[in-house]
Amino acid sequence: MGKDINKSVFDDATKLKLDIFGECFEEWFPVFLHSPWYKKLYVFDFFAGSGKDLENNSGSPLVLLDKAKGTDRKYCINAKKEIKFLFNEGEKDKSEELKQNVAQYIEECKQENNCTDCIYQYRVENYNFQEIFSNISITNIFNNKEFGKFILLDQYGFSQIDEQIFKQLISYPKTDFIFFISSSFISRFREHPNTTKYIDTSKINFEQIRPNEIHRAIANYFRDLIPKGKEYYLHHFSIRKEEKKGNYYGLIFGSGHTLGMEKFLKVCWKHDAFSGEANYNIDNNFEKGTLFFHSENNVKKDTVSKEIKRLILSGEISDNISGLKFAMYNGCEPKLFTEVVQKLEKEKLIERYGDVNNQSSNIHRAKTYHIKRLNDGT
Numbered sequence: 338m339g340k341d342i343n344k345s346v347f348d349d350a351t352k353l354k355l356d357i358f359g360e361c362f363e364e365w366f367p368v369f370l371h372s373p374w375y376k377k378l379y380v381f382d383f384f385a386g387s388g389k390d391l392e393n394n395s396g397s398p399l400v401l402l403d404k405a406k407g408t409d410r411k412y413c414i415n416a417k418k419e420i421k422f423l424f425n426e427g428e429k430d431k432s433e434e435l436k437q438n439v440a441q442y443i444e445e446c447k448q449e450n451n452c453t454d455c456i457y458q459y460r461v462e463n464y465n466f467q468e469i470f471s472n473i474s475i476t477n478i479f480n481n482k483e484f485g486k487f488i489l490l491d492q493y494g495f496s497q498i499d500e501q502i503f504k505q506l507i508s509y510p511k512t513d514f515i516f517f518i519s520s521s522f523i524s525r526f527r528e529h530p531n532t533t534k535y536i537d538t539s540k541i542n543f544e545q546i547r548p549n550e551i552h553r554a555i556a557n558y559f560r561d562l563i564p565k566g567k568e569y570y571l572h573h574f575s576i577r578k579e580e581k582k583g584n585y586y587g588l589i590f591g592s593g594h595t596l597g598m599e600k601f602l603k604v605c606w607k608h609d610a611f612s613g614e615a616n617y618n619i620d621n622n623f624e625k626g627t628l629f630f631h632s633e634n635n636v637k638k639d640t641v642s643k644e645i646k647r648l649i650l651s652g653e654i655s656d657n658i659s660g661l662k663f664a665m666y667n668g669c670e671p672k673l674f675t676e677v678v679q680k681l682e683k684e685k686l687i688e689r690y691g692d693v694n695n696q697s698s699n700i701h702r703a704k705t706y707h708i709k710r711l712n713d714g715t
């Protein structure tokens with residue numbers, strides 16, 4: 338679909354996409370590297386391209402290798418477990434070019450750092466993506482609980498990650514993934530059989546969605562595919578191209594672990610202090626420099642805070658862990674819950690009891706406390 342991304346210079350939207358891929362991996366990698374729970378780590382880039390653009394800017398495979406090295410080689414020096422990269426590119430010529438680019442990157446890195454060997458192992462393959470899920474040696478890795486897996490899926494368009502592939506991705510243990518999707522295309526060609534074959538557009542209420550919210554709606558479509566009752570976290574980041582303001586793309590990140598989602602949310606809120614989900618003003622916040630701008634006002638955080646308050650005062654959220662997770666399920670960092678609960682406590686509307694604490698990161702390690710309503714706050 339469209340022109341070859343590696344045969345031109347990456348535009349700003351592509352650079353932002355690559356930055357978010359890189360930052361997301363940079364958050365993921367040290368957690369898995371230092372965790373005693375994983376014997377080996379696998380990093381998959383299944384739509385890897387040729388490795389560079391026309392001006393030699395790094396594409397995703399080289400971004401991943403660079404992040405895995407870390408500033409001043411802080412990660413590769415300390416890597417004590419097997420770490421394997423699989424770069425896949427479906428076009429033969431591009432896959433060959435990628436082989437050379439990765440080999441050159443590794444060679445230069447070894448020379449710069451006086452290393453005889455690189456601690457990281459890699460393979461460059463030329464599979465059609467759809468073959469991957471019937472490749473037993475790869476699916477055995479996906480299903481292995483002792484291996485940590487990071488999967489990057491930088492598809493063109495939207496046709497590669499359909500319902501079936503998505504459901505497989507969320508079923509693999511210890512596997513975080515991030516994929517790109519051209520959300521506006523789905524909207525524009527919503528009735529075309531080449532769209533409905535991959536995405537059941539009848540489940541998306543396009544009439545009620547503002548164009549700038551389309552990627553949020555596509556992420557919700559995938560969210561609805563998660564089986565009810567399964568603890569799974571999905572968040573998204575919408576990207577609009579400056580030159581083509583009507584075109585919205587985006588990233589969707591998935592993790593079965595709260596820490597995975599905490600890390601991704603951190604990256605998103607760093608890029609968008611208003612909503613944590615777009616490179617434009619998705620929630621119509623007042624912009625800096627305009628009359629009604631106030632740094633404390635934030636439509637997204639206000640909406641989620643109000644909902645957290647309502648649920649606490651109605652007794653539906655009665656402990657910190659469910660509250661912290663609620664904030665994350667709604668695209669906010671868990672600290673938002675702690676801010677709300679502390680305010681309600683100050684206003685004497687609730688009391689906390691048990692192992693009371695304000696831990697709002699690494700929440701899988703937070704001690705549980707309970708919340709008692711003193712008054713319904715109405």
Ligand SMILES: C[S@@+](CC[C@H](N)C(=O)[O-])C[C@H]1O[C@@H](n2cnc3c(N)ncnc32)[C@H](O)[C@@H]1O
Pocket residue numbers: 342343355383384385386387388389395396397398425426427428431464465466467491492493497
């Ligand atoms: C958006 S580009 C990836 C760019 C790359 N991540 C980068 O940063 O340079 C998508 C790539 O997927 C490849 N591709 C398209 N369909 C594929 C398929 N079915 N299987 C494997 N690769 C495919 C294309 O040739 C293209 O290089």
